[in-house]
Amino acid sequence: MPQIDTPLLLDVLLGLVILLFVPFGIRRGVAKEAMVSAGIFLGATLAERFAASWSLWLGDRFGLAPGAASFAVSAGLLFGGAFLLGYGGGAALGAPRLGVLSRLVGGLLAAFNAALMLSYLLSWVERDLGQGGSLDEGYLGPWLLQRTSDLLLAAAGVLVLLTVLSWIVNLFRAQRQPHREEAYPARAARPNQVPMTPESEKYEPADHVARSGRFAPGVDATSPLSATAAGASPWGPGAGRTVNGNGRETHAATTVSGDETVWAAWDPAAGPYGSGGARAEWPVAPAVGVTPDERCAVCHARVGPRDVFCPECGATL
Numbered sequence: 001m002p003q004i005d006t007p008l009l010l011d012v013l014l015g016l017v018i019l020l021f022v023p024f025g026i027r028r029g030v031a032k033e034a035m036v037s038a039g040i041f042l043g044a045t046l047a048e049r050f051a052a053s054w055s056l057w058l059g060d061r062f063g064l065a066p067g068a069a070s071f072a073v074s075a076g077l078l079f080g081g082a083f084l085l086g087y088g089g090g091a092a093l094g095a096p097r098l099g100v101l102s103r104l105v106g107g108l109l110a111a112f113n114a115a116l117m118l119s120y121l122l123s124w125v126e127r128d129l130g131q132g133g134s135l136d137e138g139y140l141g142p143w144l145l146q147r148t149s150d151l152l153l154a155a156a157g158v159l160v161l162l163t164v165l166s167w168i169v170n171l172f173r174a175q176r177q178p179h180r181e182e183a184y185p186a187r188a189a190r191p192n193q194v195p196m197t198p199e200s201e202k203y204e205p206a207d208h209v210a211r212s213g214r215f216a217p218g219v220d221a222t223s224p225l226s227a228t229a230a231g232a233s234p235w236g237p238g239a240g241r242t243v244n245g246n247g248r249e250t251h252a253a254t255t256v257s258g259d260e261t262v263w264a265a266w267d268p269a270a271g272p273y274g275s276g277g278a279r280a281e282w283p284v285a286p287a288v289g290v291t292p293d294e295r296c297a298v299c300h301a302r303v304g305p306r307d308v309f310c311p312e313c314g315a316t317l
Helices: 006-028 030-062 066-092 100-129 140-146 148-176
Strands: none
Touching: 006 030, 006 100, 006 140, 030 066, 030 100, 066 100, 100 140, 100 148, 140 148
């Protein structure tokens, strides 16, 4: 039966734990991972200060061994500082806009945080639980256990180098960006407002000629005939009547012929119903606007007996 190499398995397990932190660092960015680093250092400092006194109280309270109580207090303070201050403070920062460099440095800093946390835990396992002999074999375990100072120096050097690189990149980026005076040119001076005059707000409507039907009325159709004096040209009783192709009668005041409207003068002395004397008759030309089959002579549309104008073309019937 094949035997499992315990040191190799432990190294693989520790490496997987470190690699699991990298995606979270890439997603969170360098600012939030810096908060986690601060939380780890705070938890480790609190553990060094209060582990001895608090482990005694915990051992008396729950009947734990001194080593187990000390390891429990130290691990609790480490995880408490990392999660409360680190991840809680990162959540308080909100969701800043992250660039590529920020994500890459965040992933590297997350790997450093995982290695630092494992280094503290392994040192406390060796100190409080007495299990350091099984951690001395392999490669990654002894390096995290015995060379914590080298880990801190390497992480500090890499972070300082990345900080300087970020500062240089931001400096060149700021020089390429346009200044405020170039990006936003000065606005032109507003012209002086001229006081409004009453004539400036006048509106003169256009004199549009009304259309009746499909064709506009001509000058001849809208100009009245010259009226003669009353009694100058007496007419017979039937002079004001004409037949428009269907025996229709037209009044002397509104008789039309050839698209010409006849307007009769009104005598104020005669009253609204005229006087009892002789009625003045005005000359009227015969109307030829309707064909014998009750159609308009212009467009040949069907017209009614009471139509004065053609409903289609607007010609005078």
